[in-house]
Amino acid sequence: MRPIPISLSDAAVILTLNSPGFAASYPRVLNKELIPQPILQAMEWAWSTPHFPERPVRVARLSDVWVAKEGLVFDRDGNLYRETITQHSEGEIDQAHAAVLAAMEQEGKQHEPDHGGPVLLCKKRGVGNYGHWLMEMLPKAQLVQSHLPDLGLRFLVASVPDRLNDSMASSLSMLGIDLTRTIVADDTPRHFADLLVVDGLTEHGGYMSPLVLGGADALVKGVASVGAERLFVTRRSMGSRRVVDEDDLAAQAEACGYTVVEPGLLDLPEQIALFKGASRIVGVMGAAMTNIVFAPPGAQVVNLTPAGMPDTFFWFIATLRGLDYTEVRCAQSGPIRGVMPWDTDLILSSNDRDRIFAD
Known part of the structure; x- marks a missing residue:
């Protein structure tokens, strides 16, 4: 049985913030003709929006609720708060619902929910992605x-692999959050007496509030730039979404004065230090390019992007941060090496190789 969707009530809202409106410009897209029409249409409406109006961001406080999977929240009757559905599939929702109902039945009257004080939900769909953590959680x-x-908050975060876990822990510590106040959870249902939920801050693919920059700004304050003005961001160790003959491309970048970096192999302060002073950043679209949020306004960003990848995430970051943003759409080659159909090798023409490094 599918859960009944319910909405956060006005009575549950304990804080409402105004997210300012902001202007947006259509991105500079090279090789746009390579983008399949269905993919282009999925992005076009956001790209073509000249102004995103102000909107409220709400913090709601809920009692006696369950959290399952990647941040799905159910009430005591097993109804699902629709505001916590973030790109979850119907199958994932059904699995979470069944797991919550089973946990409720097993718990019965012998156990109580967590009464350790208010917990802020910092879990949503995409918990294993550095970019989603940095910009949405x-x-x-x-x-x-x-x-x-x-409030004496605790923070509910996802259980993730070691390298991302280190970045999450480091970022929380840099915000002054005591890590003993975190609750690390997997997909298993957890029962809370007092849970806070933030609504309206982001809608992946469709909206990103200027308020999200507060987290990045707080992280940047305590880190000094290393003085690297030009960065070439590689995905060599990722195994997917790499440029064909990327070693040659990296050598060309170095010859043009770029520092070749793989952010995923660095700790968070090192990543911030690199991007903080960069005036020109070239890289393959992926989680590591989220670090452009640490770059100064006006920095030039060139994102090498699979032709069939539907994504507005980095365009939103560039828009909010005031970056000069270009996407170079690349033909895809070879087998799918990751999870998604755009996780293939990328072909960058010789003409594109020259112009991405041009001043």
């Missing part, structure tokens, strides 16, 4: 802690 922690500092 961490900002919730920064925002609520800064506006409601006296």
